[in-house]
Amino acid sequence: MASPLLPVSEALTRLLEPVRAVADTESVPLGEAAGRILAVDLVAKLTQPPFHASAMDGYALRSADAPDVGAELTVVGQAAAGHAFNGQAGPGECVRIFTGAPLPEGADSILIQEDAERLSENRIRTKFPVTVGRHIRPRGQDFAEGETVLRAGVRLDYAHLTVAAAMNHPQVEVLRRPRVAVLATGDELVHPGSSLQPSQIIASNTFGISALIRANGGEVIDLGIIPDRQDLIENAIAKAVAEKVDVLVTLGGASVGDHDLVQASLKAQGMSLDFWRIAMRPGKPLMVGSLRDMRVLGLPGNPVASLVCGTLFLEPVVAKLSGTRPKARMAEALAAKPLAANDQRQDYLRARLSRDADGRLIAEPFDKQDSSMMKIFAHSDCLIVRPPHAPELAALTPCPILLLRDFDR
Numbered sequence: 001m002a003s004p005l006l007p008v009s010e011a012l013t014r015l016l017e018p019v020r021a022v023a024d025t026e027s028v029p030l031g032e033a034a035g036r037i038l039a040v041d042l043v044a045k046l047t048q049p050p051f052h053a054s055a056m057d058g059y060a061l062r063s064a065d066a067p068d069v070g071a072e073l074t075v076v077g078q079a080a081a082g083h084a085f086n087g088q089a090g091p092g093e094c095v096r097i098f099t100g101a102p103l104p105e106g107a108d109s110i111l112i113q114e115d116a117e118r119l120s121e122n123r124i125r126t127k128f129p130v131t132v133g134r135h136i137r138p139r140g141q142d143f144a145e146g147e148t149v150l151r152a153g154v155r156l157d158y159a160h161l162t163v164a165a166a167m168n169h170p171q172v173e174v175l176r177r178p179r180v181a182v183l184a185t186g187d188e189l190v191h192p193g194s195s196l197q198p199s200q201i202i203a204s205n206t207f208g209i210s211a212l213i214r215a216n217g218g219e220v221i222d223l224g225i226i227p228d229r230q231d232l233i234e235n236a237i238a239k240a241v242a243e244k245v246d247v248l249v250t251l252g253g254a255s256v257g258d259h260d261l262v263q264a265s266l267k268a269q270g271m272s273l274d275f276w277r278i279a280m281r282p283g284k285p286l287m288v289g290s291l292r293d294m295r296v297l298g299l300p301g302n303p304v305a306s307l308v309c310g311t312l313f314l315e316p317v318v319a320k321l322s323g324t325r326p327k328a329r330m331a332e333a334l335a336a337k338p339l340a341a342n343d344q345r346q347d348y349l350r351a352r353l354s355r356d357a358d359g360r361l362i363a364e365p366f367d368k369q370d371s372s373m374m375k376i377f378a379h380s381d382c383l384i385v386r387p388p389h390a391p392e393l394a395a396l397t398p399c400p401i402l403l404l405r406d407f408d409r
């Protein structure tokens, strides 16, 4: 008799338990570092701003010269961003200044040009009382040389990259991306764009699975399509080992048929099987093992089963290897229609989301849920999760959902 099916949560725990964040690091140019995980604390190489700078267009002057409106001053020079004034602003003097320019020596305040009346070529009168420090960005206001501004472990986004550049780092040390090999198996499979012979179908799963891997910080090593021949599948597995990947994902051939050779091939190459067959629908034939330093995930061939397993199992593995957490996908919605009582397999029903007149989130499952039907997966916003043995559910009752994409309507 077949062994009992493993509950989803237990499968996930056992799958992730031995997985550790990648420890190797590499230096990458800042322009290519978006989304990467910073491997070491990033310390400022300079003080920012490096000098006291004007925050406004106007006049740099001594505040003691113009505490009240109506003070008259002589313009002795000009300072612009990238062009400092080399002289001094002495008593009764001011310097025409533009935003970003270094504050001239002697000056301690900026009068914005809207508050200055130009009396002649080199004379102004103040129309606003001047106070010390006004409109000046003091040296080091943002950060100081030697200061740790970014901590190791952060996923570098657009703001982090900007501050890293401002800190004068052309390169950053980041964690190596997890390397994930993807191997599709099946005599019937051909690449998109082929003219199909009878019995052939397109190998589509690789594209969705690869996109999921990349979205979670991984690098894909595509091992292509391998026919249902154990020697050829074993060669491809050996290639994954030689490529020193962190994870090997196989697509198809995971079930019990005479042509489902993946597990036998993996075992022949030295894989120890952790578990196989999960109490879920779709995705029952999911298989997990370890081969040397590789975690191995055998995903079912049916495209929807492949992608559901990819979302539930592969995404957290790649995220954990990347040193991050997977996207938070769980939420709750009201079922648009009654749902039948469930059997022992946790069910994932493709569904559309909408909002009712009161703004409540409504999940409407598609009527037909065959695990080969990709079109309705592509049209789904979420999967309604039906736990094992869940009783019948009345319409408009809350139910857990797994979000497939952002939904903000």
Ligand SMILES: Nc1nc2c(c(=O)[nH]1)N[C@H]1C(S)=C(S)[C@@H](COP(=O)(O)OP(=O)(O)OC[C@H]3O[C@@H](n4cnc5c(N)ncnc54)[C@H](O)[C@@H]3O)O[C@H]1N2
Pocket (backbone or CB within 6 Å): 184, 185, 186, 188, 189, 201, 202, 203, 204, 205, 206, 251, 252, 253, 254, 255, 256, 257, 260, 282, 283, 284, 285, 299, 300, 301, 302, 303, 305, 371, 372
């Ligand atoms: N007697 C039983 N038969 C099956 C069982 C079972 O428990 N007992 N499980 C069923 C379930 S559930 C699933 S899911 C499928 C998946 O099995 P496999 O992983 O062995 O998948 P294949 O047989 O190789 O393919 C299934 C289906 O998907 C197509 N396929 C395969 N690879 C791809 C790909 N890369 N891109 C697109 N489509 C792909 C393949 O042509 C088949 O149509 O097994 C059930 N059978």
Ligand code: MOO
Pocket (backbone or CB within 6 Å): 280, 281, 282, 283, 284, 285, 300, 302, 304, 305, 371
């Ligand atoms: O678990 Mo398989 O995906 O249903 O058809």
